[in-house]
Amino acid sequence: MGNNLIVSPSPHLHKKESVAKIMWMVVVSLIPTGLAGIFIFGLPALWVIILGVVSALVTEAGIQFLAQKKITICDGSAFLTGLLLAYNLPAGVPFWIPIVGSFFAIAVAKMVFGGLGRNIFNPALAGRVFLLASWPKYMTTFFTPSFPFLRGSYDALTTATPLAQLKEGKLKEAISYLDLFLGNRPGCIGEVCILALLLGAAFLLIRGYISWHIPFSFIVTTGILTYIFGGKTLFSGDWLFHILSGGLILGAFFMATDYVTSPLSFKGQVVFGIGCGLLTAVIRLWAGYPEGVSYAILIMNAFVPLIDRHIRPRIYGQVKSKK
Amino acid sequence: MKRLFREFIKGITIENPTFGLVLGLCPTLAVSTSLVNAIGMGVSATFVLVGSNTIISLLRRFISERIRLPAFIVIISTFVTICELVMKAYLPVLDAALGIYVPLIVVNCIIMARAEAFASKNGVLLSLFDGLGMGIGFTLALAIIASLRELVGAGSLAGFRFWLHFEPVTMIILAPGALLTLGLLIALVNFIQEKKKRN
Numbered sequence: 001m002g003n004n005l006i007v008s009p010s011p012h013l014h015k016k017e018s019v020a021k022i023m024w025m026v027v028v029s030l031i032p033t034g035l036a037g038i039f040i041f042g043l044p045a046l047w048v049i050i051l052g053v054v055s056a057l058v059t060e061a062g063i064q065f066l067a068q069k070k071i072t073i074c075d076g077s078a079f080l081t082g083l084l085l086a087y088n089l090p091a092g093v094p095f096w097i098p099i100v101g102s103f104f105a106i107a108v109a110k111m112v113f114g115g116l117g118r119n120i121f122n123p124a125l126a127g128r129v130f131l132l133a134s135w136p137k138y139m140t141t142f143f144t145p146s147f148p149f150l151r152g153s154y155d156a157l158t159t160a161t162p163l164a165q166l167k168e169g170k171l172k173e174a175i176s177y178l179d180l181f182l183g184n185r186p187g188c189i190g191e192v193c194i195l196a197l198l199l200g201a202a203f204l205l206i207r208g209y210i211s212w213h214i215p216f217s218f219i220v221t222t223g224i225l226t227y228i229f230g231g232k233t234l235f236s237g238d239w240l241f242h243i244l245s246g247g248l249i250l251g252a253f254f255m256a257t258d259y260v261t262s263p264l265s266f267k268g269q270v271v272f273g274i275g276c277g278l279l280t281a282v283i284r285l286w287a288g289y290p291e292g293v294s295y296a297i298l299i300m301n302a303f304v305p306l307i308d309r310h311i312r313p314r315i316y317g318q319v320k321s322k323k
Numbered sequence: 324m325k326r327l328f329r330e331f332i333k334g335i336t337i338e339n340p341t342f343g344l345v346l347g348l349c350p351t352l353a354v355s356t357s358l359v360n361a362i363g364m365g366v367s368a369t370f371v372l373v374g375s376n377t378i379i380s381l382l383r384r385f386i387s388e389r390i391r392l393p394a395f396i397v398i399i400s401t402f403v404t405i406c407e408l409v410m411k412a413y414l415p416v417l418d419a420a421l422g423i424y425v426p427l428i429v430v431n432c433i434i435m436a437r438a439e440a441f442a443s444k445n446g447v448l449l450s451l452f453d454g455l456g457m458g459i460g461f462t463l464a465l466a467i468i469a470s471l472r473e474l475v476g477a478g479s480l481a482g483f484r485f486w487l488h489f490e491p492v493t494m495i496i497l498a499p500g501a502l503l504t505l506g507l508l509i510a511l512v513n514f515i516q517e518k519k520k521r522n
Contacts, residue, residue, distance in 0.1 A: 100492075108503070112510070133494040 019116070022209055022259075023076030029200035029209075030083060030254065036183055036193035041091035041156075042148035045189045049086040052098035056082025059106040069115075077116045081105050084124035084255060087190020088247065088294070089131070090142045092158075097138055101127040121301045122261045125294045132294075140164070142186035159186045162245045164290040180244035191247040201253040213269035214262060214276075215252040219243055221277025229285055248280065251293035261301045268304075268311040275300045327452045334456030340433045341464035341505075342512045347433040350424050351465060352501040358481040361469030363417045365462025367406045367425060369455065372434050374402040376454030379442040386443070395438045400429045433461060472496055472504055 037045045060078040064071045073079070082102045089098060105127030113119045132139045146156035160168070162175055162185055175185055183193030190197075204210045223239040230237020242248070256262060256276055263272050276296045283292025340346045347368075354364040378398050379386075386394045407425050410418045418425065428434065437457055442450040474480055476496030478489045494500050 108507075112507070130494055133497060133499070134492045135490060136493075 019077070020075040023080050025207065025209055026204065026254070027076055027080055027083060029203045030080075030087070030190070032196035032199050033087065033190050033193060033250075034083070036196040037087070037091070037189035039149060040145045040147060040183050040192060041143060041189060042146055045091040047095070048089055048091060048093060048098050048189060049083065051095060052086030052089070052102050053079055053082035055099040056085070056102040056106050059103050060111070063107060063111045064115075067111075072116070075116070078106060081110070081123045081127075084190070085127045087250060088124065088128040088188050090139065090187075091189050092141065092143050092156075093138050097131060097135065101131045104130045117260055119260055120304075121298055122255055122258050125255055125298050125301075128294055129298060142188075144186050145184050145192070161185070161187050161290065162241070163284065166241075167284075167290040175241075175245075177240055177244060180241070185245070187245075188247060188250075191250045194244055194249050197249045197253065201249075204253070210253065210257040211266065211269065213266050214256050214273040217270045217273030218252040218256055218276045218280075219248060221274045222248060222280045223277075225278065225281035226285065229281070242281075242284065246284070246291045247293045251297055252276070255294075256297050256300075261304060263304050263307045263311070265308070265311055265313040267313075268307045271307055271311065272300055272304065275303065327448065330449055331452040331456040334453065334458070334460040335463060336460075338457075339460045339464055339512075340457055341461060341468075342509055344433075344436070345509070346436055347431050347461065348505070350427065350431060351468065352498070352505065354421060354424055355465055355469040355472055355501060355504075356496050357420075357473045357477070358466060358469045359417070360420050361465040362462065363410075363414070363421055364424065365458070365465045367410065367421075368428055368431060368433065368461055369458025370406055371399060371402040371428050371431075372437060372454040372458040372461075373451060374405075374454075375399045375434055376437055376442040376450040377447060379438045380445060380447045380450035383443045391443065392435075392439075395435065395443075396429065399434055399438070403428045433457060468501075468504055468508060471508075472500060476500055 034049055038049075056078045057073045061071050061073045064073075082098075082105075085101050085105055086098055089101070105123040108130075109121055109123040109126035110116070110119045128139075140160075141158050142161050143156040144159050162180070179185055181194045183195070185192055201210075201215070205212060223243050226242035227237045227239035228235055230239065230242060252273075256273065263269050276293075279296035279299055280292045283289055283295060289295070334340065337343055341348075341351055350364055350368070354360045375395070375398050379395060382394075382398075403426060406428070407418075410421075410425060437454060441453050445453070470480055472495050475492050476494070478484055478491040492500075495504065
């Protein structure tokens with residue numbers, strides 16, 4: 001009964017949302033993407049997802065147990081990290097890749113900094129970049145979509161993603177935009193099916209769990225820059241191809257918008273999104289890697305404290321001082 | 324005698340140049356990719372440290388306050404040159420592996436810091452033991468970081484492979500791995516010290 005009298009500073013109006021509820025809602029919004037990935041690449045994709053999620057939960061619980069802290073694996077954040085990491089892996093990786101990646105994501109990128117809310121970098125992306133730097137052989141072996149449940153067989157070829165083919169200058173026959181949109185292309189489990197990703201993103205946007213600022217500015221910047229510089233001459237780039245391929249949609253809606261590692265104010269979020277889009281386009285068009293979404297988001301994560309420092313929302317009731 | 328021992332041991336434990344004072348990070352991060360390189364670097368730095376500390380301590384009354392830093396650098400670079408030429412003559416493989424980091428011992432801040440903070444204010448014997456302790460502390464710290472990085476990042480130790488079915492974590496041997504390993508080790512050292520203080 002004593003807890004009913006809480007003395008606290010404003011704001012006194014509380015929404016009935018909690019961190020846990022938001023995290024689980026993001027997980028729900030990612031379910032169609034997972035189902036699409038399993039449908040496209042078959043059961044190996046399911047195993048990667050299960051291993052990623054379970055090892056993320058076990059790592060978080062283990063560290064909190066060792067540090068004698070409250071075990072908070074039910075708040076969904078570790079589940080979400082494991083899920084997003086798995087979505088960022090190709091379907092045919094060895095079983096230990098998602099386990100090691102989840103361990104790194106939770107232990108080094110999140111718990112070392114002090115746990116949920118204190119990490120500078122998006123844990124799932126840090127895990128992916130760690131795996132990519134350590135075992136590039138497995139991380140860049142992609143399979144052609146096999147649709148095992150339709151065709152009854154797992155026959156698939158290893159191949160490069162459309163972006164990697166473009167980088168090497170041998171994108172044989174142009175992939176149709178419809179194939180890219182539905183996910184009929186080699187790639188990571190959770191990045192191929194744009195339709196499912198947009199369904200989840202629409203759910204999050206309508207319920208107000210994410211705002212449009214980061215994804216919109218991110219995608220538009222990448223689109224404009226690839227349109228201007230992506231082709232043989234200026235203003236002739238295939239911007240729709242760049243938006244639909246790679247991990248841009250997954251990154252822009254589900255990873256750049258992570259509450260912990262993105263700016264607080266809307267203006268800051270637009271700056272953050274433009275920075276992400278700029279870096280993505282620069283890496284894709286001129287740097288050594290075919291895909292740059294994860295690096296772009298991680299680099300901009302490092303700038304978030306700086307953005308928040310210089311772009312502050314106007315405090316309610318404050319009048320602009322005249323100089 | 325007790326004083327000598329204390330000056331010697333502090334460089335290895337509480338004032339360890341890498342984990343305690345966090346000095347000389349440039350060679351620590353760059354050279355700790357394999358155990359052999361680390362020990363080569365540690366031994367050369369120890370040699371220079373002992374030599375420069377002794378000479379600077381001997382000359383401490385003759386070096387004018389205003390030009391002390393250039394004077395220290397001349398003395399230090401003498402020893403670095405000796406070290407570099409000996410290494411080139413007798414250990415060419417190690418010399419090639421360490422590359423630019425041997426001449427760069429001249430500007431290693433551990434050596435400069437010990438000259439400035441200790442050798443120019445204390446007697447010869449004390450300075451010698453201080454240099455020796457700091458050098459051994461630096462070598463030990465480098466060896467710990469390097470064995471961890473080599474074991475995890477390349478799957479070997481001092482060039483010998485033991486794990487056959489192990490796919491090395493390449494990132495640990497790259498630059499980010501150096502910062503990661505060092506950061507986690509410093510965190511561990513701080514954690515142990517905190518615990519000691521509380522008990």
